Amino acid sequence: MSRLVAIDRPAGPGFVEELRRIWDAGDAAFPVDQRLPRPARDAVVAAMRVGDEVDEGDALVVATSGSTGAPRGVVLTHEAVAASADATSARLGVRDDDHWLACLPLSHVGGLSVVTRSLRTGTRLTVLERFDPEDATRSGATLVSLVATALRRIDPASFRVIVLGGSRPPTDQPPNAVTTYGMTETGSGVVYDGVPLDGVEVEITEPADGAVDGEIRLRGPMLLRCYRDGTVPTTPDGWFPTGDLGRFLPDGRLHVTGRRGDLIVSGGENVWPEAVEAALGDHPLVDDVMVRGVDDPEWGQVAEAVVVPRGRAPTLVELRTHVKRSHPAHLAPRRLVIARSLPRTALGKLRRHDDDRSA
The missing domain is CATH 3.40.50.12780 (ANL, N-terminal domain)
Structure with missing residues (x-):
């Protein structure tokens, strides 16, 4: 056997x-x-x-x-x-x-x-x-x-x-x-x-x-x-x-x-975290980034950027401006969390729904 x-x-x-x-x-x-x-x-x-x-x-x-x-x-x-x-x-x-x-x-x-x-x-x-x-x-x-x-x-x-x-x-x-x-x-x-x-x-x-x-x-x-x-x-x-x-x-x-469950629907607009992460990854003050949806009373959901900074921490305005240079405004994150590290699996996949932010 x-x-x-x-x-x-x-x-x-x-x-x-x-x-x-x-x-x-x-x-x-x-x-x-x-x-x-x-x-x-x-x-x-x-x-x-x-x-x-x-x-x-x-x-x-x-x-x-x-x-x-x-x-x-x-x-x-x-x-x-x-x-x-x-x-x-x-x-x-x-x-x-x-x-x-x-x-x-x-x-x-x-x-x-x-x-x-x-x-x-x-x-x-x-x-x-x-x-x-x-x-x-x-x-x-x-x-x-x-x-x-x-x-x-x-x-x-x-x-x-x-x-x-x-x-x-x-x-x-x-x-x-x-x-x-x-x-x-x-x-x-x-x-x-x-x-x-x-x-x-x-x-x-x-x-x-x-x-x-x-x-x-x-x-x-x-x-x-x-x-x-x-x-x-x-x-x-x-x-x-x-x-x-x-x-x-x-x-x-x-x-x-992206994953079906990762899609953010904000004010009726679809926001894919990967697209926003790719845009934010080019910002000189961003060392690592994760984007996920959080509940919002006005928009239903909004995109929250969890950022590990490179040097000083960027502001939400700076990040939104950066994203809007190459994407529609509805893709720009509406919330910002500064963190020391991001929750990932052993192979580097982001744990978007992990509550342990290490902020």
Whole structure:
């Protein structure tokens, strides 16, 4: 009988060896987030039913990032892991002399997929216990998966290709970086620079109420089999509703507008946080920013900017003026919070609905 086995150890060669042993025994692996305190680790291990039976062919159970609520266990089969590795490697043009660097948390699919990709293709692999700019550069790796915050701390020219995911890409994205769209349920990124990987289908549902964007749905061989509780989120014909809204651009590329639940409706106007964040990110006094909707008696909702300043704190008037130079006035934030840091998941995704602001 195959069962789910926890890998509760730091990232490194030992993690990779343990994953191999688990797979060789016919079991599935659940990587435990090493940053969690022991009570939280015990709780997530129990929630994922470590030690219990898994279906034949199951390879991994990976916790979702939790950006929209409590994490769920995503069940990925060996076939799905192989399909993801093959399609990704083909798109990136991975060569025999390439060298992957895994420096993101292995408890999340963005970091773990680097390891599984290397195992599938036989590509050389270096695994760091945690991201360190100097260690990353000294690794000699040619391929790396990063999030935007890590990208800002390294010399992009150190790598042949940088796979960038987790959160919105920087406005000054280097030419050797590839922006990905995907999630735990898709086993890693499945759309690269707006173009689906081979074997991946993308469709957008009919927009509701005259809106421009519909829900993005994905289908392909790398999708999850089910959640650990047995729930199957795909439709009978294999489509996975992502909960993200988007549209196809004139050149056929996919444009992801944002999470359905993140949309701010202010005075009847739609305000997408990502668009406002991108505009505010160019302000010289803004080091980091998050935009979210808050209730307002006059407007229904208004956009609130939570800003980590660079130097002195900007004023709301300065930020509104900056946004209105390139966007309609209704996109300019109406409230401002100055914070020391922003709530993010391990892969850099903003927790817009997290009440812990660290202000």
